[in-house]
Structures are given as structure tokens and as C-alpha cells.
Amino acid sequence: MPIKVLHSADRRLDALANKCVYSSALKFGKGTELFRERGEAEYAYQVICGAVRTYRLLSDGRRQINSFHLVGDIFGLENGATHRFTADAIVDTEVRVIRRRSLLDAMTNEDGGVNNLLGLITLNLVHAENHMVLLGRKNAFEKVATFLLEMDQRQAQPDKIHLPMSRRDIADYLGLKLETVSRALSKMRDERMLRIDGVRAGNSS
Amino acid sequence: MPIKVLHSADRRLDALANKCVYSSALKFGKGTELFRERGEAEYAYQVICGAVRTYRLLSDGRRQINSFHLVGDIFGLENGATHRFTADAIVDTEVRVIRRRSLLDAMTNEDGGVNNLLGLITLNLVHAENHMVLLGRKNAFEKVATFLLEMDQRQAQPDKIHLPMSRRDIADYLGLKLETVSRALSKMRDERMLRIDGVRAGNSS
DNA sequence: CGTCGCGTTGACAAGGTTCAAATTTGGTGG
DNA sequence: CCACCAAATTTGAACCTTGTCAACGCGACG
DSSP states (O other): OHHHHHHHHHHHHHHHHHHOTTEEEEEEOTTOEEEOTTSBOOEEEEEEESOEEEEEEOTTSOEEEEEEEOTTOEEOOOSSSBOSSEEEESSSEEEEEEEHHHHHHHHHHSTTTTHHHHHHHHHHHHHHHHHHHHHHHOOHHHHHHHHHHHHHHHSOOSSEEEOOSOHHHHHHHHTSOHHHHHHHHHHHHHTTSEEEETTEEEEOO | OHHHHHHHHHHHHHHHHHHOTTEEEEEEOTTOEEEOTTSBOOEEEEEEESOEEEEEEOTTSOEEEEEEEOTTOEEOOOSSSBOSSEEEESSSEEEEEEEHHHHHHHHHHSTTTTHHHHHHHHHHHHHHHHHHHHHHHOOHHHHHHHHHHHHHHTSOOSSEEEOOSOHHHHHHHHTSOHHHHHHHHHHHHHTTSEEEETTEEEEOO
8 A cells, every 4th residue: 555655765765854853842732833835845745643635726716625734744845945835723733834945955865865755745645646546436434444544554553543633634635525524434333344433433344 | 846846857868878889679569568677777768659558467467557659769678577467458558678787877877977867866755656546536537638738738738738648548547447538528618618630639728 | 322430319317416404512611 | 520602513404406307409421
């Protein structure tokens, strides 16, 4: 699964990011905006704790969430000069902020040459390609199931999936309405595929 | 619009590709496969004439078309070792085939350094991101309208849109069924938004 | 001239959305 | 610790968009 790869790549960048002189930690309260679509992409970010969503809005308010960024994930590093998404904190979140230039320089000087930036963008592309299949060709139940698998594989925990985001967030990620997401989860619960724990969901499979 | 950018980038690569020693032209009959998902990504391709679709299949046959490649477009150049999509010719198609290695070398020696490969992948990413919004948050009519605008902007012609692909291809690109695409086009015709010409569609706007 | 692939159209079914209400959860203050 | 409130979630019922199934038309081609 691409998500695994994304993680291992992030670990590499993790070590790399730690060496950056010009990185600093910042806190963002729940719902706070980190950067905005079309805004200058001066910094890249890495989640220290918490979770971030990146999304795009249509003029009438419809929202498509591009991805969720969990602990360790790097995001907001653009090839161009501006951000293509808005990013905000799903819960109270702490991020490491790195000057774009500084991170790029560190990357080119490290092991894979410029391959790290290229690799990071390629991972985004792979994720987007997989997500297009989900959005275009899967039904509601499959979408939610795929989402849970993705979240499970991105987390170390064996039998639990922690979902920091709301039903609405999940819906806007999967191209559904929040009620539909809720119904799918209820159905899985009724069919003993999982247990829902208020803040946590444990899959019994 | 990203499509414009994609085109101008392709023009750059066009010139570049022309300099490649190890490129050769190949013909593929309608419906023929150029490469397959998971297959070794030894070559990159550029459409000389005709059109190509790249897509992914679910195990039960559902198909998500990732993109259509028209004259001038470069595709099939992967960062990794294997293709992530299957590609086949929509109509009888002629492509320039370039050894991956050869193209990459030419790229690193050219103007923007490795930026050309990075730029190409970034353009794919931008396209995918836009397409996710379409797939996740637009209704059938909006999807078809957006598709027609995309095709229009990718073609030089002022008032006509040539659609080499079938209704089924369009549907699998937009996350719809072919009947729904047909109905949307009929509605646009009925509302005088366009004229349908058998093989061609001209937009009156 | 018959067949085949493709596109259009109609009638109906179904999955997902919408709207509304009930219920649970989490936070806050007494 | 408990009561209360706001927000999030769940659930139900009606509705609508899109999918499904089927018939028909058209042009290409043998």
C-alpha cells in the first residue's frame, strides 16, 4: 500500500528535518488556518502532534479534502511559489515549521540528491491517483472501508484506529455527506466489523 | 487553468524530445495497449497523432480513467520503475517512444536541470488534484461541462471540441455511467449550449 | 443486406442526499 | 461529582440524482 511507503519516506525526511537549523515549532488551535490556497508557499510543515487537513473549496462552499496529515507527515512543500490548498488544524496541533528554501537546500545536500523533493511529490501523486479511483468508482460503503484501512495502515497501533477528524471531514474527503459516512460506520458496527468507542474505533478483523 | 500550463510545459519537452537520439515513432491500432499497470516503465511516450487513455481497473472491472493524452502530450514517464496505469490507444495512434533513461539524461542536461521531470510530475499532480474536486464534489452536469472546458482548452481550435473518446471513456473519466454523460450532452444541446456534429462537437459560447 | 458497435432515449430502481428529530458526547461551571 | 449546554453524531423518512435495463436508430463494414 502506498501509505506505508509514504511513511517510510517521511521518516527519512524526519531525520533530515531535524538537522535543519531554521526550523521552529508552532502551535495551532483547533480549526486554525496554517496556510491558505494561493498563499505564498514560504514554509513547509511537519506534524509534531495533532492532525491537519488540506482542502480546496468551490465557490459555493463545497469542500474537497485532499488529505489528512498525521504525526510525522510533511506537507505544504510546493514545487511552485504558492499553496494549492488551504490547511487547517483538525485538533490542537503542533507543527515544525521549516523555511522552504532551507528544507530544499538540506534535501539537495542529502543522500538522494533532489530525489527527496521529487519523491515527496511523487508520493502525493500516488495518493491522489489512488484517491481518484475511490472517488470515481467506489460506493459509499467501500469508500468508508478504504478510508479506515488507510488510517489503520498509517497508524502504528495494532487494533485501534484513532480518527481525530469529524464525520464531516471524512465525508468531504470521500465525496460523501456526513450522514452517509455515519450510516456506513453504523452498518459496520451492526455487522460486527468494528466497535465504535466515542473517540476511538477498534477494528476486530 | 492548469491545462494551459501543462501545454506550455509539454512544448518545452517537445523540443527537448526532438533532440533525443534514441527516439522512434510507433503506431498503435485503436484499442491496442501501449503499456500495462505494474509493467516495467522503460519508455516514455509522446503522442504524435491520435489519442491515448491511461486508467486503472478494480478487480471487478470498474475502470477509472486517469487522463487522456492528446497530440503533443508526454506520458508514461514514471519516477519509479513501473507504470501505475495501463495505457491504450483510443483511436489509431502514432507515438514517439523514448527510452526513459535517455529522456531523463536529456532533461538533466537541459535548461531547468532536473526541474523538467519534477515539473512534469507536478503537472500530473495538479491535474489529479483538480480532478479529485471534480470527482468528489461536482454533479453530473458540472462534470461534463468541466470536461468539455478542459478539452476545449487543450485544443487550439476556436469553436470546436474534438472528442476522440467514446461516451464510456468520458464516463469512466468523470466517475459517471455512459448514459448519464449522454443525457448531460443532450441537455446541453437542447439548451443550445452546444451543437453535436456526429464526430465533432462545437460550443457556441 | 445483415450485423456490430456506438449513441440516444425511456421507464424504472436504487444509492445517496436532504431535512428533521432524537441521542450522545464533551466541555463548563456550580 | 453532577447538571447543563452546545456541538457532533445517529437515525428515520421522503426525495432526487444517477444507475440499470431495455429498446431503438444510425453508420460502418463485411
